[in-house]
Amino acid sequence: MKLLVKAPAKINLSLDVLYKRPDGYHEVEMIMTTIDLADRLELTLLDQNEIKIISHNRFVPDDHRNLAYQAALLLKKRFSVQKGVAITIEKVIPVAAGLAGGSSDAAAALRGLNKLWGLGLTMAELAELGAEIGSDVSFCVYGGTALAKGRGEIISHLPAPPTCWVVLAKPFIGVSTADVYRRLDLGRIHHPDTKKMLQAIEAGQFTDVCSNLGNVLEDVTLKLYPEVALIKDQMKRFGADSVLMSGSGPTVFGLVQHDSRMQRVYNGLRGFCDQVFAVRMLGEQHTLD
Incomplete structure (x- = not known):
């Protein structure tokens, strides 16, 4: 079987x-x-x-x-x-x-x-x-x-976030999550507004989701790995609606609402990274079937 x-x-x-x-x-x-x-x-x-x-x-x-x-x-x-x-x-x-x-x-x-x-x-x-x-x-x-x-x-x-493209780019480095957490200064971090992000998702407002992206680990990883900051800057320059690092990194993702702009962001990043993907959010939970 x-x-x-x-x-x-x-x-x-x-x-x-x-x-x-x-x-x-x-x-x-x-x-x-x-x-x-x-x-x-x-x-x-x-x-x-x-x-x-x-x-x-x-x-x-x-x-x-x-x-x-x-x-x-x-x-x-x-x-x-x-x-x-x-x-x-x-x-x-x-x-x-x-x-x-x-x-x-x-x-x-x-x-x-x-x-x-x-x-x-x-x-x-x-x-x-x-x-x-x-x-x-x-x-x-x-x-x-x-x-x-x-x-x-x-x-x-x-509920599922508003429908959009997710363009991901990963530089050829690995990041230790434990190391990033060890270097995190809890007294100096800028906390994202989780409540506003929840409201944006509940309301299905793509613009509000974009404006409330936040990751307190990002500053730590960007200082350790300047190439992550470069990818983030390039993704913004190519036209992503909003850009953030996922988890402890080093992958950076951009949310993009329109197909034509997604293609521009995707093509532009392929000159900077070997691993670039353009995918959709899934939204649906798994089942046991």
Whole structure:
């Protein structure tokens, strides 16, 4: 038996860090949405009690470091699953890009294995398990658009943002999320207005969504990696309606409402970056079907 599962990337429309918690994590407030840029996972049921990760991307680990592997192992241990699985990952989302590619792979593995192994778990139960793997996994289990609080595991669902193009550009560098958070000065950050972004999404106002994009991690990454700032400037110059770095970076995305302008932004950025994508927001949550 085989299953194919999509694992879409996410972008942060708003990312705020409120304080450092006693457990060492940061208390965050993030508005995230999934986009039509996705890895594809093929799950093959094995009679042998083992987990195999197969990928042709040299940056994707095939052992316990892989979050999809961790997802499978967590389900096996928690529910005493005696069957195995081979997980083939076709990587499309850039690695270490601030787009939650690894977290989305883990979430897709949870959804797929729930069906493949006949576990009968609800989406909420899968999201709760996902929080044990990584901060973005709970959101990625659901997909769609949501406000995430806590360390990212407390999810409140939102309507889809106004329809638009998302142009993404990733420079050929990787960014350590832990390093960015370590360098974040909580006393000197400019907090985005999460409430206004929520209102803009609820009202379906594209202009208000654009004017309320914000990410407190952006200043840290821009200082460490000037090439990210250059891409952001170029994206604005080519005509994106609004531009922001996603997550801890280094991917920069621009929201663009009109097709002709999207093409101009996309073509212009291809001279600066190898990895440039033009996609739509997905809006819809995943289902267990």
